[in-house]
Amino acid sequence: MEIDLIASSLINNSSGDFNSLFHKADIIRKDHVGDEIHLRGLIEISNICRRNCLYCGIRSENMNVQRYRLTEDEILSSAAKAVEFRYGSVVLQAGEDSGIKADWMANIVKQIKNMGLAVTLSLGERDDADYLLWREAGADRYLLRFETSNPKLFNAIHPPLPNREPVDRIEILKKLRSMGYEIGSGVMIGIPGQSYTDLARDIDLFRTIPLDMIGCGPYLPHPQTPLGNPDTYEKHHLPVLDPKDQVSATVDMALKVIALARITCPNANIPCTTAVATIDAKEGRKHGLMCGANVVMPNLTPIKYRKMYEIYPNKAATYLTAEETHESVMQTLRELGRIPSTGRGDSRAMMERKEK
Ligand code: 5AD
Numbered sequence: 001m002e003i004d005l006i007a008s009s010l011i012n013n014s015s016g017d018f019n020s021l022f023h024k025a026d027i028i029r030k031d032h033v034g035d036e037i038h039l040r041g042l043i044e045i046s047n048i049c050r051r052n053c054l055y056c057g058i059r060s061e062n063m064n065v066q067r068y069r070l071t072e073d074e075i076l077s078s079a080a081k082a083v084e085f086r087y088g089s090v091v092l093q094a095g096e097d098s099g100i101k102a103d104w105m106a107n108i109v110k111q112i113k114n115m116g117l118a119v120t121l122s123l124g125e126r127d128d129a130d131y132l133l134w135r136e137a138g139a140d141r142y143l144l145r146f147e148t149s150n151p152k153l154f155n156a157i158h159p160p161l162p163n164r165e166p167v168d169r170i171e172i173l174k175k176l177r178s179m180g181y182e183i184g185s186g187v188m189i190g191i192p193g194q195s196y197t198d199l200a201r202d203i204d205l206f207r208t209i210p211l212d213m214i215g216c217g218p219y220l221p222h223p224q225t226p227l228g229n230p231d232t233y234e235k236h237h238l239p240v241l242d243p244k245d246q247v248s249a250t251v252d253m254a255l256k257v258i259a260l261a262r263i264t265c266p267n268a269n270i271p272c273t274t275a276v277a278t279i280d281a282k283e284g285r286k287h288g289l290m291c292g293a294n295v296v297m298p299n300l301t302p303i304k305y306r307k308m309y310e311i312y313p314n315k316a317a318t319y320l321t322a323e324e325t326h327e328s329v330m331q332t333l334r335e336l337g338r339i340p341s342t343g344r345g346d347s348r349a350m351m352e353r354k355e356k
Pocket of ligand 1: 055056057145147187188217218219220221222275311312
């Protein structure tokens with residue numbers, strides 16, 4: 001699909017085209033990855049972060065955040081819930097926490113692998129040696145969103161560390177793949193300063209990198225961040241677009257991105273993300289699964305820490321126990337006639353690459 005065509009599908013608002021896009025994505029999803037839904041238990045292991053991303057509620061300068069890091073026991077007992085619920089994998093996610101020592105993490109990865117689960121890490125930008133050590137410890141997958149393929153916008157919203165050069169997350173993803181990881185990435189939809197052409201290029205990149213997993217969600221403003229306060233945009237050199245070019249951060253736009261991701265990357269694993277479930281608490285998850293998504297990531301973080309991992313406000317399932325979230329996901333799958341998978345949900349895209 002040409003970039004121009006992707007951009008025009010994003011902009012087009014007539015409901016007929018809309019529904020046919022979703023329908024097409026759903027058929028491709030069924031043909032390529034089937035009716036199974038892969039469940040990844042999400043464990044938010046630390047909200048400590050050295051970065052200062054302009055959009056993110058757990059940015060280091062946000063002094064309102066009470067910081068935490070789970071203990072090894074807390075992580076392992078959260079992972080045990082994934083086994084109990086028969087999920088095939090867990091995702092260990094954190095801010096860029098320098099206190100997560102590479103050896104400590106490697107040891108935890110080994111123990112979780114021994115429980116029979118696939119392990120995805122989402123721990124931000126780290127040294128190559130750490131990525132390698134974790135891969136050797138058995139980590140299967142790594143998630144690192146590139147957030148936007150527009151380098152100027154990326155560097156504005158994701159400032160480099162002091163005295164460091166800007167990073168190229170696409171290079172990091174390729175490096176992770178060469179280490180044998182399945183790689184996942186994605187973008188936020190409707191970042192102030194993001195144009196439809198930017199977003200169309202993002203979607204095209206999913207295919208050319210290529211990604212095994214694609215996670216996207218609407219940008220949700222957090223009042224304790226610079227991006228949540230438009231009067232600070234000038235100070236932060238954020239591009240201001242003509243309103244007709246600015247991507248809107250709506251549930252419909254997020255669903256279109258999921259659908260286009262499925263159409264352009266038929267074999268990818270595509271979650272219906274928490275941000276989609278947040279912006280439409282009633283139906284978001286269901287709609288995502290009806291227009292291309294085939295993965296859900298139920299939150300297994302111990303409930304007392306949930307509120308502290310507030311990357312954006314009113315995050316879905318903040319007050320639901322793991323059991324309650326699990327039950328509500330299962331109910332949605334029953335309503336849709338989709339099958340909860342108990343397997344690892346490995347990347348078909350990766351398997352195809354190996355066969356070549
Ligand atoms: N709105 C939406 N998504 C956000 N993320 C971080 N902050 C926000 C926000 N305010 C997303 C980023 C990050 C992922 C873990 O959460 O895309 O990569």
